[in-house]
Every structure is written in structure tokens, then in C-alpha cells.
Amino acid sequence: MRRRMGTDHHNRTGFGMKTDPITLELMRNRWTGIAEEMCAALIRTSYSTNIKDRRDCSAAIVQPSGEILAQAESGVPLHLGVMPGVVRSILEAYPVSAMRPGDVYITNLPYPEGPGHLPDVSLVSAIFHEQRPVALAASTAHHVDMGGFAPGSMPFGVTEIYQEGLQIPPLPIFKAGRLDEEIYRLINQNVRTQYEVRGDLMAQFACAQIGQQRVSELMSRESPDEVVRYMDEIQDYAERRMRAGIRSLPDGAYAFEDYLDDDGVTDTPVKIAVTLTISGDELRADFSGCSDQVLGPLNARLPAAASCISYVCKAVIDPDLPACAGAYRPLDIFAPEGSILQATYPAAIGNANILTDQRVVDVLMGALYHAAPDRVCAACSGEMNLVNIGGIDPGTGDYYNYVETYAGGQGAMSDLDGEDGVHTHLTNTRNAPVEIMERTYPLRVERYGLIPDTEGPGRRRGGCGMMRELKCLGERTIITLGSDRRKYTPWGLEGGGNATGAHCYVIDTEGREKEIPTKTHTELYRNEILRIETPGGGGWGDPAEREAERVEEDVRNGLVSPERAGEHYRCAKDRGS
Incomplete structure (x- = not known):
């Protein structure tokens, strides 16, 4: 369509x-x-x-x-x-x-x-x-x-x-x-x-x-x-401003593709592919190369893909552009009927916002890299990292439902490191304050922080992912998780390295740890702990070119270990770190 x-x-x-x-x-x-x-x-x-x-x-x-x-x-x-x-x-x-x-x-x-x-x-x-x-x-x-x-x-x-x-x-x-x-x-x-x-x-x-x-x-x-x-x-x-911005880019066809690990039902990777064609003052996004719609709830509709292209064009071409319909008149979008981005009723659709659409943005950034390399970022965490916990509150007897999307690492740009533990692209939400969570829900936050060594190495490094451990205080808790990037980790650009991927764990009352799928519906019981680890962001440029003082600062701040610094960054090797 x-x-x-x-x-x-x-x-x-x-x-x-x-x-x-x-x-x-x-x-x-x-x-x-x-x-x-x-x-x-x-x-x-x-x-x-x-x-x-x-x-x-x-x-x-x-x-x-x-x-x-x-x-x-x-x-x-x-x-x-x-x-x-x-x-x-x-x-x-x-x-x-x-x-x-x-x-x-x-x-x-x-x-x-x-x-x-x-x-x-x-x-x-x-x-x-x-x-x-x-x-x-x-x-x-x-x-x-x-x-x-x-x-x-x-x-x-x-x-x-x-x-x-x-x-x-x-x-x-x-x-x-x-x-x-x-x-x-x-x-x-x-x-x-x-x-x-x-x-x-x-x-x-x-x-x-x-x-x-x-x-x-x-x-x-x-x-x-x-x-x-x-x-x-x-x-x-x-409209005039958007057309002027598009004209500033070189004409041509620019393609890029990436994959979701799976759809939560089968193990088959889901392909997201785009060809961007810039011609004068108009831009066309063709998603013909995407996978067909899937069984799991990762299917999207064309308005969501249109949302992705409008966001990316505003961010890359003219960030101060008025956010109105006129700005998007020069844009054209196509996705085949029955594909992952134009699914047909009644395909499940509930987690496309969380996963599929974020991957579409990464793919669009990858395509525009060929036309405007200094204006795009490497792959971000590529997901919104859904955590949904619901059940009966033992204190009130009422249903409760805690829903949050967890931040990850931002992809680096040519002149900037990626931010650590931040919501990126299509989500602009905040994190739920720990005090509010613990007061409102039968949950306790055991640990919360950034994860060292999750960045994509580069002359400009990607952001680090984050970790949170939640102890469930109710008798029976129903968990829905929606994460990705375990197999296809966030990629770097210009020789930058990939970041680490997502991981989810359950820790039982005996302290035994078990990794669970990143897309799952499961149950936890009183005093069991759920741990979520989100992906980092991809790096930009050769890690060997990163300045020594930046590497040393990352090591001092606990974001990069001395061992990882020595493995990826030449200045650390030269100094014997």
C-alpha cells in the first residue's frame, strides 16, 4: 500500500x-x-x-x-x-x-x-x-x-x-x-x-x-x-522547509536492512528493509523488502511506518521544523499489503510499537547514513524494552498493572558519544521513580543502574544499557516482556563496534538464576526476582582513535572496565591499562 x-x-x-x-x-x-x-x-x-x-x-x-x-x-x-x-x-x-x-x-x-x-x-x-x-x-x-x-x-x-x-x-x-x-x-x-x-x-x-x-x-x-x-x-x-532540506541531500537510492530476532512465536528472524529514494525535493521510502506479516504480535500498520519516516526526516533533515502535516507533504511511503508493516486484520499487533517500529527507525537511519553520514546515529538499543507486571495487590485485593519501557544505550554520532540509559527515537517517556513504584505496586527495586561494558566501542562510543532487578511481593504475578537485540545486536558505523544485546533473567528464592526469552508471557511468585538488561548503542569510528582521556574517564566512571579498554582501545594498550 x-x-x-x-x-x-x-x-x-x-x-x-x-x-x-x-x-x-x-x-x-x-x-x-x-x-x-x-x-x-x-x-x-x-x-x-x-x-x-x-x-x-x-x-x-x-x-x-x-x-x-x-x-x-x-x-x-x-x-x-x-x-x-x-x-x-x-x-x-x-x-x-x-x-x-x-x-x-x-x-x-x-x-x-x-x-x-x-x-x-x-x-x-x-x-x-x-x-x-x-x-x-x-x-x-x-x-x-x-x-x-x-x-x-x-x-x-x-x-x-x-x-x-x-x-x-x-x-x-x-x-x-x-x-x-x-x-x-x-x-x-x-x-x-x-x-x-x-x-x-x-x-x-x-x-x-x-x-x-x-x-x-x-x-x-x-x-x-x-x-x-x-x-x-x-x-x-x-512544506517549503522540508523540501529545502531534502534538496540539500544528494539524489540517489539508499538501501539498508536489519532484523528482529524473532516474532515471539517462531524462531525465524524478521527482516526490516527499506530503500530511500531522494529525487529533487521529494523523498520516497519503499519497504518492499520486508518480511511478510508474522504470527506473533509484531505486526504494524502503515501509519506507524509513516510515523517513523516523519520522525527521522525531522530529526535528520531539519530538527527545528514545525511538526505539522505540511512538513510531510514531500514524503511518500510504500509497504506491500500483508507485510510486517502493512499487516492485514486480524493479525496481532500489540508489540509493534515496542519493537518493530523502533527497528524501522534504525533502518531508516542506516539508509540515510549513505546520504548524510554526519547527521545520523549508529543503531540505538532498537527497542523500548517492555516490562509489564500485573496481578492482585495483596494489600488491597485489587488488580494492579505496572507497565514501563526501560531505557537503553543511544547510538553514537560522528562527533558525539551516545547517551547512557536513555529513551531514544519514538519514545519520549520518563522512567518511573523508584519511590512511586514501590508505593504504588507490590514490587521492590533490588538493583538499578547502568551496565558496564555494554557500549559499542568506537572513536565515539555508544551508550551503555541499564539493568533493573524487581522483587515481586504478590503471591502470583503475571509478567509480559518485550525485548530484542539478543541475536542482532546494535550495529556501529564507520568502523564502530556493536553493542551488547538484551537479556532477561528470573532469580528464584534460592538464588538460582535462569535466563528467559526476551519475548515472553510468564509467571513469578512471591519473593522471586526479575532482572532486565537492556542493549547498549552502537559505536562510531575506529575505537583505536578514541582519545586517551575519554577512555580513562569511562574507566573511572565504571562504564568501561580496564580489561575492555585494553581489548578495544589502542590508547589503553599503549599505556598498559
């Missing part, structure tokens, strides 16, 4: 008639500020640790045509990239002309296009000024449970989306500002963490209300017609 990213309504080459560049910039920042305030309201009023502490949510302002106008840059890049598909799905079922003040629409359905997996619940509502719809408010938040086979609704051991959880097609969840209790009762009956889900849903409603309030204030201060006109000018301005 092929998709042109963005709708080319204008195709202008300069500022429109009577367009003031200063006013344009002010308007652009006002819209971005509204989106940021919407996202902040969602975070402040949410109930679950995953949103209020980890900030696994996003918000955007959308034009009535369905084009994204402004996004909260504090949001999750993957959410924001699939938001256009979410809005299209809502508008196909409920056109703007049928919307009324206070109506809010909900969906979590990835098919045919929508959020990346079922826990990502999206709300869309029209924003009115003087009874006229002038914009849409949209938000996506990762809810801690949407029912299904296992707590957290992202299980392995499943082959269909039916097993993953409750599927919500576009529906009006709020009518005239009031929650539709009939629809909500259906949702409530199917989720384990009912208190958190309702609270987070109301937080998304508050997010929409802030959007309505701030846009109304803007329309009251300025000429409504001018505000609407500058919406289109912002889109055209972003």
Missing part, C-alpha cells in the same frame, strides 16, 4: 499574499503552546503512573480538514506520527459537520488506521468558536490495561488482535460534555484497572477542554479569519 504523507492543497513556493513572517512565527508558536498546555493538563490530571509520572501521552491541534497543525513536543513521537490516521478514522465515521460542542470521540483500533496498539486510546473533539468548528483537539494516552489475554494488553503467546484486548471503533464517548455511561460501562467491564482507566479517560477529556478554551481565547483576541488563514500558511511554510 502506498501513501502520500500530507495533502498537497496549496503547492505554493513563497509566502502567501499579505503574509507577515513575524505574525506567522507568532501564530505557529501560539498553536504549539496550546498543544503543550493540553498535554500538560492531561499529565497533571491523570491517575496512572504510566501517564502522570512516565508521561506516556500526546496531544495535538488539528485542522478541520484532518491535517495536524501543531503537536506537543513533550509528547511521544510515535503517538504524534499516527495521529493523522486516528483523526481520519474518526472523521470518516463522524464528519466535522456532524459534531457538536462537547462531543468527544474515542478509538483505540489500529485497523485500518489508528493508534499503534490497543492500550493507546485516542480522543478527538471539535473546537468551536461562535458555533463554527475551527479546529480539532486530539490526544492519545497509553492506558495501563485494555483487557485481553494478559494484564497490560500487550501479551506474547497470541496470534490475533482479538486476544490482545478490547477493540473500540470510533464512537462518541462524551456527548454535550457528559460521559456516555452506556458506552463506558462496556469499556469498564473489560478492563482490569478500572479506577485508573476512568481517571485517565477523564484526563483526556480535560485535555480537550483546555484546547477548546485556549483556541476560543485566541479567536477572541485575533481576527478569526486571519487565524484560520495562518493555519494554511503554517502548513505551507513547513
Whole structure:
């Protein structure tokens, strides 16, 4: 399936008639500020640790045509990239002309296009000024449970989306500002963490209300017609900048491929391959070389792949580019129907966000290395390292569900070391504070820190991965893990070395340690310990060229052992380290 990213309504080459560049910039920042305030309201009023502490949510302002106008840059890049598909799905079922003040629409359905997996619940509502719809408010938040086979609704051991959880097609969840209790009762009956889900849903409603309030204030201060006109000018301005950025790259076709270790059901590696074609001021991403869709829950839909290409182009070509639909009009994307990136219903899809999409970003970076080597990084950890722990809280008797993605190493760049233990690429979430975890869940953090010697060696080294040990305090705990890069470790560039991969272990009450698959659904019992080790990031350049003072600093900080320094870095050998 092929998709042109963005709708080319204008195709202008300069500022429109009577367009003031200063006013344009002010308007652009006002819209971005509204989106940021919407996202902040969602975070402040949410109930679950995953949103209020980890900030696994996003918000955007959308034009009535369905084009994204402004996004909260504090949001999750993957959410924001699939938001256009979410809005299209809502508008196909409920056109703007049928919307009324206070109506809010909900969906979590990835098919045919929508959020990346079922826990990502999206709300869309029209924003009115003087009874006229002038914009849409949209938000996506990762809810801690949407029912299904296992707590957290992202299980392995499943082959269909039916097993993953409750599927919500576009529906009006709020009518005239009031929650539709009939629809909500259906949702409530199917989720384990009912208190958190309702609270987070109301937080998304508050997010929409802030959007309505701030846009109304803007329309009251300025000429409504001018505000609407500058919406289109912002889109055209972003398009011009993206086209200029693409023109700065050499024309050509650039290919790259990588593999996921397996799909969690079979041992067959999953190929992710792309050919990027740059021609003048346009860029096309062709994913024809990817594996067919798989049995396990690593399948994705084209909006997720579009999210990856839009993120990479912004990061590599113009990091300060306005994050709106106009910026992506010069981009074209293709993936065959029935492939891993354009799976057909009802293929399982729950962990594509966590694993597949991150690997797509690494592959895109690898392809762009041939066109812009100084602007890309080596492979990052290549995954979000999902840890999902659920069960009955022995203190309350209620269901709980802890979900978190663990940081890994960032890939090095030509002039920068990779960051240690950091979320990269499509995730922009925080780590859950230990004190919050231990207060909220029947879990205890036994160990937490960076893992020495996990970096990809290089003139600029990759970042180190991290380790966390969790002791389960409940009688029976259900665990879902989603990691990768055990076999196909994060690669380096320009002679840089590969980083180490992911590993997961269970330590029983006798202290016996057992390695378990990185993609698994299993159980732990009271006082057993789960240890997660995340991959590092690939290195850049010949390790022998790394400056002695940098190697010595890494050894002093405990990030590189003297033995590893002597093995990989010439300066250490020369000094007899």
C-alpha cells in the first residue's frame, strides 16, 4: 500500500499574499503552546503512573480538514506520527459537520488506521468558536490495561488482535460534555484497572477542554479569519522547509536492512528493509523488502511506518521544523499489503510499537547514513524494552498493572558519544521513580543502574544499557516482556563496534538464576526476582582513535572496565591499562 504523507492543497513556493513572517512565527508558536498546555493538563490530571509520572501521552491541534497543525513536543513521537490516521478514522465515521460542542470521540483500533496498539486510546473533539468548528483537539494516552489475554494488553503467546484486548471503533464517548455511561460501562467491564482507566479517560477529556478554551481565547483576541488563514500558511511554510532540506541531500537510492530476532512465536528472524529514494525535493521510502506479516504480535500498520519516516526526516533533515502535516507533504511511503508493516486484520499487533517500529527507525537511519553520514546515529538499543507486571495487590485485593519501557544505550554520532540509559527515537517517556513504584505496586527495586561494558566501542562510543532487578511481593504475578537485540545486536558505523544485546533473567528464592526469552508471557511468585538488561548503542569510528582521556574517564566512571579498554582501545594498550 502506498501513501502520500500530507495533502498537497496549496503547492505554493513563497509566502502567501499579505503574509507577515513575524505574525506567522507568532501564530505557529501560539498553536504549539496550546498543544503543550493540553498535554500538560492531561499529565497533571491523570491517575496512572504510566501517564502522570512516565508521561506516556500526546496531544495535538488539528485542522478541520484532518491535517495536524501543531503537536506537543513533550509528547511521544510515535503517538504524534499516527495521529493523522486516528483523526481520519474518526472523521470518516463522524464528519466535522456532524459534531457538536462537547462531543468527544474515542478509538483505540489500529485497523485500518489508528493508534499503534490497543492500550493507546485516542480522543478527538471539535473546537468551536461562535458555533463554527475551527479546529480539532486530539490526544492519545497509553492506558495501563485494555483487557485481553494478559494484564497490560500487550501479551506474547497470541496470534490475533482479538486476544490482545478490547477493540473500540470510533464512537462518541462524551456527548454535550457528559460521559456516555452506556458506552463506558462496556469499556469498564473489560478492563482490569478500572479506577485508573476512568481517571485517565477523564484526563483526556480535560485535555480537550483546555484546547477548546485556549483556541476560543485566541479567536477572541485575533481576527478569526486571519487565524484560520495562518493555519494554511503554517502548513505551507513547513512544506517549503522540508523540501529545502531534502534538496540539500544528494539524489540517489539508499538501501539498508536489519532484523528482529524473532516474532515471539517462531524462531525465524524478521527482516526490516527499506530503500530511500531522494529525487529533487521529494523523498520516497519503499519497504518492499520486508518480511511478510508474522504470527506473533509484531505486526504494524502503515501509519506507524509513516510515523517513523516523519520522525527521522525531522530529526535528520531539519530538527527545528514545525511538526505539522505540511512538513510531510514531500514524503511518500510504500509497504506491500500483508507485510510486517502493512499487516492485514486480524493479525496481532500489540508489540509493534515496542519493537518493530523502533527497528524501522534504525533502518531508516542506516539508509540515510549513505546520504548524510554526519547527521545520523549508529543503531540505538532498537527497542523500548517492555516490562509489564500485573496481578492482585495483596494489600488491597485489587488488580494492579505496572507497565514501563526501560531505557537503553543511544547510538553514537560522528562527533558525539551516545547517551547512557536513555529513551531514544519514538519514545519520549520518563522512567518511573523508584519511590512511586514501590508505593504504588507490590514490587521492590533490588538493583538499578547502568551496565558496564555494554557500549559499542568506537572513536565515539555508544551508550551503555541499564539493568533493573524487581522483587515481586504478590503471591502470583503475571509478567509480559518485550525485548530484542539478543541475536542482532546494535550495529556501529564507520568502523564502530556493536553493542551488547538484551537479556532477561528470573532469580528464584534460592538464588538460582535462569535466563528467559526476551519475548515472553510468564509467571513469578512471591519473593522471586526479575532482572532486565537492556542493549547498549552502537559505536562510531575506529575505537583505536578514541582519545586517551575519554577512555580513562569511562574507566573511572565504571562504564568501561580496564580489561575492555585494553581489548578495544589502542590508547589503553599503549599505556598498559
